[in-house]
Amino acid sequence: MVYGVSQADSLSSAAQPFSSASPQRSAAEQLELEKFGRMLFFDPSLSLTRGMACSGCHNPAQAFIDHVDNGTHRAVSLGDDKHSLGDRNAPTVTYASFSPPFHKDEQGRYVGGQFWDGRAATLAEQAGGPPLNPIEMAMPDKASVWQRLLENPIYARKLESLFGKQAASDAEAGYQAMTQSIEAFEQSAFMAPFDSKYDRYLRGEYQMTAQEELGRTLFFSQQFTNCDQCHQLRSSALAEQETFSNYQYHNIGVPKNERVRAMNGLGNQFVDQGLLDNPQVDDPAQRGKFKVPTLRNVAVTGPYMHNGVFQDLRTVILFYNKYNSKSARSQINPETGLPWGPPEVTENLSLKELESGPALDNRRVDALVAFLKTLTDKRYEALLEQQDSTQKKIVGQ
Secondary structure (H helix, E strand, O other), rough: OEEOOOOOOOOOOOOOOOOOOOOOOHHHHHHHHHHHHHHHHHHHHHHHOOOOOHHHOHHHHHHOOOOOOOOOOOOOOOOOOOOEEEEOOOOOOOHHHHHOEEOOOOOEOOOOOOOOOEEEOHHHHOOOHHHHHOOOOOOOOOOHHHHHHOOOHHHHHHHHHHHHHHHHHHHHHHHHHHHHHHHHHOOEHHHHHOOOOOHHHHOOOOOOOOHHHHHHHHOOOOOOHHHHHHHOOOOOOOOOOOOOOOOEEOOOEEOHHHHHHHHHHHHHHHHHHOOOHOOOOOOOHOOOOEEEEOOOOOOHOOOOOOOOOOOOOHHHHHHOOOOOOOOOOOHEOOOEEEOOOEOOOOOOOOOOHHHHOOOOHHHHHHHHHHHHOHHHHHHHHHHHHHOOOOHHHHOOO
Protein backbone atom coordinates (compact mmCIF):
# COMPACT_ATOMS: atom_id res chain seq x y z
CA MET A 1 0.00 0.00 0.00
CA VAL A 2 1.25 3.46 -0.94
CA TYR A 3 0.60 6.24 1.59
CA GLY A 4 -3.09 7.06 1.42
CA VAL A 5 -3.72 4.81 -1.58
CA SER A 6 -4.94 1.26 -1.07
CA GLN A 7 -6.73 -1.14 -3.38
CA ALA A 8 -9.88 -0.36 -1.43
CA ASP A 9 -9.71 3.35 -2.20
CA SER A 10 -12.28 4.65 -4.61
CA LEU A 11 -10.43 6.14 -7.56
CA SER A 12 -13.53 6.97 -9.56
CA SER A 13 -12.77 10.12 -11.51
CA ALA A 14 -13.93 13.42 -10.09
CA ALA A 15 -16.08 15.56 -12.35
CA GLN A 16 -13.25 17.08 -14.36
CA PRO A 17 -13.84 18.65 -17.77
CA PHE A 18 -10.20 18.67 -18.79
CA SER A 19 -8.97 15.38 -20.22
CA SER A 20 -6.89 14.41 -23.25
CA ALA A 21 -8.28 10.86 -23.35
CA SER A 22 -10.44 10.33 -26.44
CA PRO A 23 -12.35 7.07 -25.99
CA GLN A 24 -15.46 6.97 -23.83
CA ARG A 25 -14.93 4.44 -21.07
CA SER A 26 -17.21 2.70 -18.68
CA ALA A 27 -16.80 3.35 -14.95
CA ALA A 28 -15.04 -0.01 -14.59
CA GLU A 29 -12.67 0.74 -17.46
CA GLN A 30 -11.92 4.20 -16.07
CA LEU A 31 -11.10 2.67 -12.71
CA GLU A 32 -8.67 0.25 -14.37
CA LEU A 33 -7.06 3.14 -16.23
CA GLU A 34 -6.61 5.09 -13.00
CA LYS A 35 -5.12 2.04 -11.28
CA PHE A 36 -2.67 1.60 -14.16
CA GLY A 37 -1.74 5.27 -13.97
CA ARG A 38 -1.17 4.92 -10.25
CA MET A 39 1.23 2.03 -10.84
CA LEU A 40 3.18 4.09 -13.36
CA PHE A 41 3.26 7.15 -11.09
CA PHE A 42 5.12 5.20 -8.40
CA ASP A 43 7.40 3.18 -10.70
CA PRO A 44 11.09 4.23 -10.65
CA SER A 45 11.97 1.89 -13.54
CA LEU A 46 10.83 4.58 -15.99
CA SER A 47 13.95 6.64 -15.26
CA LEU A 48 17.45 6.06 -16.64
CA THR A 49 18.97 4.60 -13.47
CA ARG A 50 15.64 3.09 -12.34
CA GLY A 51 15.85 5.28 -9.26
CA MET A 52 13.31 8.07 -9.89
CA ALA A 53 9.52 7.89 -10.14
CA CYS A 54 6.97 10.67 -10.53
CA SER A 55 6.40 10.25 -6.80
CA GLY A 56 10.04 11.15 -6.20
CA CYS A 57 9.20 14.81 -6.75
CA HIS A 58 5.52 14.46 -5.83
CA ASN A 59 5.42 12.53 -2.56
CA PRO A 60 1.86 11.52 -1.55
CA ALA A 61 2.84 11.61 2.13
CA GLN A 62 3.67 15.31 1.76
CA ALA A 63 0.68 16.52 -0.29
CA PHE A 64 2.43 15.47 -3.52
CA ILE A 65 5.44 17.78 -3.34
CA ASP A 66 9.15 17.03 -3.08
CA HIS A 67 9.97 17.09 0.63
CA VAL A 68 13.58 15.87 0.45
CA ASP A 69 16.11 18.53 1.45
CA ASN A 70 18.96 18.32 -1.06
CA GLY A 71 20.78 21.42 0.15
CA THR A 72 18.40 23.86 -1.55
CA HIS A 73 15.94 23.86 1.38
CA ARG A 74 13.56 21.82 -0.82
CA ALA A 75 13.30 24.69 -3.31
CA VAL A 76 14.09 22.50 -6.32
CA SER A 77 14.41 18.78 -6.96
CA LEU A 78 17.31 16.43 -7.47
CA GLY A 79 17.48 14.53 -10.74
CA ASP A 80 17.72 10.81 -11.40
CA ASP A 81 21.53 11.09 -11.59
CA LYS A 82 21.56 12.23 -7.93
CA HIS A 83 23.45 15.45 -8.63
CA SER A 84 21.55 17.51 -11.22
CA LEU A 85 19.29 20.20 -9.76
CA GLY A 86 16.37 21.92 -11.42
CA ASP A 87 15.57 25.63 -11.27
CA ARG A 88 11.84 25.59 -10.47
CA ASN A 89 9.92 24.27 -7.49
CA ALA A 90 7.88 21.10 -7.95
CA PRO A 91 4.23 22.09 -7.38
CA THR A 92 1.64 19.86 -5.78
CA VAL A 93 -0.22 17.50 -8.09
CA THR A 94 -3.36 17.76 -5.96
CA TYR A 95 -6.15 19.60 -7.80
CA ALA A 96 -3.93 20.00 -10.89
CA SER A 97 -6.64 18.52 -13.09
CA PHE A 98 -8.75 21.65 -12.68
CA SER A 99 -6.32 23.74 -14.72
CA PRO A 100 -7.83 24.12 -18.21
CA PRO A 101 -5.83 23.41 -21.36
CA PHE A 102 -3.43 26.20 -22.25
CA HIS A 103 -5.23 28.90 -24.24
CA LYS A 104 -5.97 32.59 -24.60
CA ASP A 105 -9.19 33.85 -23.08
CA GLU A 106 -11.58 36.43 -24.58
CA GLN A 107 -9.45 39.27 -23.18
CA GLY A 108 -6.32 37.86 -24.84
CA ARG A 109 -4.81 36.64 -21.56
CA TYR A 110 -2.96 33.36 -21.38
CA VAL A 111 -4.71 30.85 -19.13
CA GLY A 112 -4.20 27.26 -18.00
CA GLY A 113 -1.85 24.53 -19.01
CA GLN A 114 0.60 22.65 -16.79
CA PHE A 115 4.07 23.55 -15.49
CA TRP A 116 4.81 27.06 -14.24
CA ASP A 117 4.91 28.34 -17.83
CA GLY A 118 1.96 26.35 -19.17
CA ARG A 119 4.06 24.69 -21.86
CA ALA A 120 2.15 21.42 -21.44
CA ALA A 121 -1.42 21.98 -22.58
CA THR A 122 -2.81 19.07 -20.55
CA LEU A 123 -1.91 16.74 -17.69
CA ALA A 124 -1.06 14.02 -20.20
CA GLU A 125 1.46 16.30 -21.91
CA GLN A 126 2.88 17.20 -18.52
CA ALA A 127 3.27 13.51 -17.61
CA GLY A 128 5.29 13.00 -20.79
CA GLY A 129 7.84 15.68 -19.91
CA PRO A 130 9.85 14.45 -16.90
CA PRO A 131 10.84 11.00 -18.29
CA LEU A 132 12.65 12.69 -21.20
CA ASN A 133 14.04 15.66 -19.28
CA PRO A 134 17.83 15.23 -19.00
CA ILE A 135 17.99 16.60 -15.44
CA GLU A 136 14.88 14.81 -14.21
CA MET A 137 14.35 11.17 -15.25
CA ALA A 138 16.87 11.37 -18.13
CA MET A 139 15.52 8.71 -20.51
CA PRO A 140 16.95 9.24 -24.03
CA ASP A 141 13.71 8.94 -26.01
CA LYS A 142 10.12 7.69 -26.02
CA ALA A 143 11.11 4.33 -27.46
CA SER A 144 13.38 3.67 -24.47
CA VAL A 145 10.57 4.44 -22.05
CA TRP A 146 8.20 2.22 -24.04
CA GLN A 147 10.69 -0.65 -23.89
CA ARG A 148 10.82 -0.26 -20.09
CA LEU A 149 7.02 -0.54 -20.05
CA LEU A 150 7.12 -3.74 -22.09
CA GLU A 151 9.66 -5.28 -19.69
CA ASN A 152 6.81 -5.55 -17.20
CA PRO A 153 4.33 -8.20 -18.40
CA ILE A 154 1.54 -6.58 -16.39
CA TYR A 155 2.15 -3.27 -18.15
CA ALA A 156 2.27 -4.96 -21.55
CA ARG A 157 -1.13 -6.52 -20.93
CA LYS A 158 -2.56 -3.25 -19.61
CA LEU A 159 -1.37 -1.34 -22.67
CA GLU A 160 -3.13 -3.73 -25.01
CA SER A 161 -6.31 -4.18 -22.97
CA LEU A 162 -6.80 -0.47 -22.27
CA PHE A 163 -5.46 1.08 -25.50
CA GLY A 164 -5.41 -1.66 -28.13
CA LYS A 165 -2.69 -3.63 -29.85
CA GLN A 166 -0.98 -0.55 -31.28
CA ALA A 167 0.05 0.66 -27.81
CA ALA A 168 1.87 -2.63 -27.27
CA SER A 169 3.50 -2.60 -30.71
CA ASP A 170 4.31 1.06 -31.40
CA ALA A 171 6.51 3.30 -29.26
CA GLU A 172 4.65 6.54 -29.93
CA ALA A 173 1.27 4.98 -29.18
CA GLY A 174 2.66 3.24 -26.10
CA TYR A 175 4.15 6.46 -24.76
CA GLN A 176 0.89 8.31 -25.27
CA ALA A 177 -0.94 5.51 -23.46
CA MET A 178 1.43 5.90 -20.52
CA THR A 179 0.85 9.65 -20.29
CA GLN A 180 -2.93 9.29 -20.53
CA SER A 181 -2.90 6.65 -17.79
CA ILE A 182 -0.94 8.91 -15.43
CA GLU A 183 -3.31 11.73 -16.34
CA ALA A 184 -6.27 9.54 -15.36
CA PHE A 185 -4.73 8.86 -11.95
CA GLU A 186 -4.08 12.56 -11.45
CA GLN A 187 -7.69 13.31 -12.41
CA SER A 188 -9.09 10.84 -9.90
CA ALA A 189 -11.10 11.88 -6.88
CA PHE A 190 -8.17 10.82 -4.71
CA MET A 191 -6.26 13.87 -5.94
CA ALA A 192 -9.09 16.29 -5.25
CA PRO A 193 -11.10 15.18 -2.20
CA PHE A 194 -12.44 18.64 -1.28
CA ASP A 195 -12.60 17.61 2.38
CA SER A 196 -10.62 20.41 4.07
CA LYS A 197 -11.94 22.39 7.01
CA TYR A 198 -12.99 25.03 4.48
CA ASP A 199 -15.04 22.50 2.52
CA ARG A 200 -16.55 21.17 5.71
CA TYR A 201 -17.37 24.76 6.70
CA LEU A 202 -19.25 25.24 3.42
CA ARG A 203 -21.24 22.07 4.15
CA GLY A 204 -22.04 23.19 7.70
CA GLU A 205 -19.79 20.50 9.21
CA TYR A 206 -17.13 22.79 10.70
CA GLN A 207 -17.25 26.11 12.54
CA MET A 208 -14.30 28.36 11.85
CA THR A 209 -12.44 30.01 14.69
CA ALA A 210 -12.72 33.78 14.97
CA GLN A 211 -9.24 34.12 13.46
CA GLU A 212 -10.00 31.78 10.56
CA GLU A 213 -13.28 33.60 9.87
CA LEU A 214 -11.49 36.95 9.82
CA GLY A 215 -8.99 35.52 7.37
CA ARG A 216 -11.77 34.18 5.16
CA THR A 217 -13.52 37.56 5.16
CA LEU A 218 -10.29 39.36 4.30
CA PHE A 219 -9.39 36.87 1.57
CA PHE A 220 -12.64 37.31 -0.33
CA SER A 221 -12.96 41.04 0.40
CA GLN A 222 -12.94 43.54 -2.45
CA GLN A 223 -11.85 46.25 -0.01
CA PHE A 224 -9.18 44.90 2.34
CA THR A 225 -7.06 42.53 0.21
CA ASN A 226 -6.38 41.67 -3.40
CA CYS A 227 -6.13 37.89 -2.89
CA ASP A 228 -9.28 36.98 -4.79
CA GLN A 229 -8.20 38.84 -7.93
CA CYS A 230 -5.97 35.91 -8.83
CA HIS A 231 -6.86 33.18 -6.34
CA GLN A 232 -10.59 32.79 -6.90
CA LEU A 233 -12.07 30.78 -9.75
CA ARG A 234 -15.77 30.61 -8.91
CA SER A 235 -18.01 33.69 -8.97
CA SER A 236 -19.23 33.22 -5.39
CA ALA A 237 -17.13 33.22 -2.23
CA LEU A 238 -19.30 30.36 -0.97
CA ALA A 239 -19.08 28.19 -4.08
CA GLU A 240 -18.06 24.57 -3.61
CA GLN A 241 -15.03 23.09 -5.38
CA GLU A 242 -13.17 26.39 -5.38
CA THR A 243 -9.57 25.74 -6.45
CA PHE A 244 -8.23 29.16 -5.43
CA SER A 245 -6.59 29.97 -8.77
CA ASN A 246 -7.85 31.65 -11.92
CA TYR A 247 -4.98 29.92 -13.78
CA GLN A 248 -3.79 33.17 -15.34
CA TYR A 249 -0.18 34.39 -15.49
CA HIS A 250 1.43 37.23 -13.57
CA ASN A 251 4.83 38.69 -12.73
CA ILE A 252 4.59 39.55 -9.03
CA GLY A 253 8.24 40.56 -8.66
CA VAL A 254 9.63 37.37 -7.13
CA PRO A 255 13.38 37.70 -6.50
CA LYS A 256 15.94 35.20 -7.69
CA ASN A 257 16.71 32.22 -5.51
CA GLU A 258 20.43 32.86 -5.35
CA ARG A 259 21.08 29.76 -3.25
CA VAL A 260 19.63 27.55 -5.98
CA ARG A 261 21.45 29.36 -8.78
CA ALA A 262 24.75 28.87 -6.96
CA MET A 263 24.09 25.14 -6.65
CA ASN A 264 22.52 24.20 -10.00
CA GLY A 265 25.24 25.80 -12.11
CA LEU A 266 23.07 28.34 -13.91
CA GLY A 267 24.66 31.24 -12.06
CA ASN A 268 23.19 34.50 -10.88
CA GLN A 269 23.15 36.02 -14.38
CA PHE A 270 20.59 33.52 -15.64
CA VAL A 271 17.03 34.84 -15.90
CA ASP A 272 13.96 32.61 -15.84
CA GLN A 273 11.65 34.17 -18.41
CA GLY A 274 8.57 32.31 -17.21
CA LEU A 275 5.70 32.34 -19.69
CA LEU A 276 7.95 33.61 -22.47
CA ASP A 277 9.79 30.27 -22.32
CA ASN A 278 6.59 28.55 -23.45
CA PRO A 279 7.13 27.68 -27.16
CA GLN A 280 3.56 28.80 -27.89
CA VAL A 281 4.25 32.31 -26.61
CA ASP A 282 6.14 34.93 -28.63
CA ASP A 283 5.32 38.14 -26.80
CA PRO A 284 7.89 40.05 -24.71
CA ALA A 285 5.03 41.38 -22.56
CA GLN A 286 4.75 37.88 -21.06
CA ARG A 287 8.36 37.77 -19.84
CA GLY A 288 8.62 37.00 -16.14
CA LYS A 289 5.02 35.82 -15.72
CA PHE A 290 4.17 32.52 -14.02
CA LYS A 291 0.94 30.62 -13.58
CA VAL A 292 -1.13 31.40 -10.51
CA PRO A 293 -0.94 28.21 -8.39
CA THR A 294 -3.78 26.63 -6.49
CA LEU A 295 -3.90 27.47 -2.80
CA ARG A 296 -5.27 24.05 -1.95
CA ASN A 297 -2.85 22.49 0.58
CA VAL A 298 -0.71 25.63 0.40
CA ALA A 299 0.09 25.54 4.11
CA VAL A 300 1.85 22.16 3.78
CA THR A 301 3.44 22.55 0.33
CA GLY A 302 6.22 25.05 0.92
CA PRO A 303 8.68 26.37 0.00
CA TYR A 304 6.88 28.96 -2.06
CA MET A 305 6.91 30.75 -5.41
CA HIS A 306 8.03 29.22 -8.69
CA ASN A 307 11.63 29.03 -7.44
CA GLY A 308 11.02 28.11 -3.81
CA VAL A 309 12.63 31.33 -2.61
CA PHE A 310 10.41 31.69 0.51
CA GLN A 311 10.21 29.02 3.18
CA ASP A 312 7.27 30.23 5.27
CA LEU A 313 3.68 30.95 4.26
CA ARG A 314 3.58 34.07 6.42
CA THR A 315 6.58 35.40 4.49
CA VAL A 316 4.60 35.11 1.27
CA ILE A 317 1.79 37.28 2.65
CA LEU A 318 4.33 39.82 3.93
CA PHE A 319 5.93 39.84 0.47
CA TYR A 320 2.60 40.83 -1.06
CA ASN A 321 2.03 43.34 1.73
CA LYS A 322 5.24 45.21 0.86
CA TYR A 323 3.50 46.61 -2.20
CA ASN A 324 0.88 48.36 -0.06
CA SER A 325 2.75 49.13 3.15
CA LYS A 326 5.28 51.95 3.25
CA SER A 327 6.69 51.14 6.68
CA ALA A 328 10.39 50.39 6.85
CA ARG A 329 9.72 47.03 8.50
CA SER A 330 7.48 45.88 5.66
CA GLN A 331 10.38 46.26 3.23
CA ILE A 332 12.46 43.63 5.08
CA ASN A 333 12.33 39.91 4.31
CA PRO A 334 11.84 38.28 7.74
CA GLU A 335 13.67 35.14 6.60
CA THR A 336 16.89 36.97 5.77
CA GLY A 337 16.64 40.18 7.81
CA LEU A 338 17.57 42.03 4.61
CA PRO A 339 15.51 44.07 2.15
CA TRP A 340 13.43 42.03 -0.28
CA GLY A 341 15.51 41.15 -3.32
CA PRO A 342 14.71 42.93 -6.58
CA PRO A 343 12.39 41.21 -9.08
CA GLU A 344 14.16 38.72 -11.31
CA VAL A 345 12.29 40.29 -14.22
CA THR A 346 11.63 43.98 -13.58
CA GLU A 347 9.25 44.60 -16.49
CA ASN A 348 5.63 43.40 -16.83
CA LEU A 349 4.90 43.59 -13.11
CA SER A 350 1.21 43.14 -12.27
CA LEU A 351 1.12 46.35 -10.26
CA LYS A 352 -2.59 46.90 -10.87
CA GLU A 353 -3.33 43.74 -8.91
CA LEU A 354 -0.47 44.04 -6.42
CA GLU A 355 -1.13 47.62 -5.34
CA SER A 356 -4.89 47.44 -5.04
CA GLY A 357 -5.32 47.02 -1.28
CA PRO A 358 -4.46 48.68 2.02
CA ALA A 359 -1.53 47.64 4.20
CA LEU A 360 -2.16 44.70 6.52
CA ASP A 361 -1.28 44.74 10.21
CA ASN A 362 0.07 41.64 11.97
CA ARG A 363 -3.38 40.61 13.17
CA ARG A 364 -4.71 40.46 9.64
CA VAL A 365 -1.60 38.74 8.28
CA ASP A 366 -1.99 36.05 10.93
CA ALA A 367 -5.69 35.73 10.14
CA LEU A 368 -4.94 35.13 6.45
CA VAL A 369 -2.41 32.44 7.39
CA ALA A 370 -5.01 30.81 9.63
CA PHE A 371 -7.57 30.80 6.82
CA LEU A 372 -5.12 29.37 4.30
CA LYS A 373 -4.45 26.50 6.71
CA THR A 374 -8.15 25.58 6.48
CA LEU A 375 -7.56 24.72 2.80
CA THR A 376 -5.53 21.66 3.82
CA ASP A 377 -6.99 18.28 2.85
CA LYS A 378 -8.11 16.30 5.88
CA ARG A 379 -5.45 13.63 5.37
CA TYR A 380 -2.72 16.29 5.61
CA GLU A 381 -3.93 18.14 8.69
CA ALA A 382 -1.41 16.20 10.79
CA LEU A 383 1.34 17.93 8.79
CA LEU A 384 0.03 21.26 10.07
CA GLU A 385 0.35 20.02 13.64
CA GLN A 386 3.93 18.89 12.97
CA GLN A 387 4.81 22.30 11.54
CA ASP A 388 3.27 24.13 14.49
CA SER A 389 5.21 21.93 16.91
CA THR A 390 8.47 22.54 15.08
CA GLN A 391 7.85 26.29 14.98
CA LYS A 392 7.25 26.39 18.73
CA LYS A 393 10.57 24.66 19.35
CA ILE A 394 12.33 27.17 17.08
CA VAL A 395 10.99 30.17 18.97
CA GLY A 396 11.49 28.52 22.36
CA GLN A 397 7.87 28.23 23.38
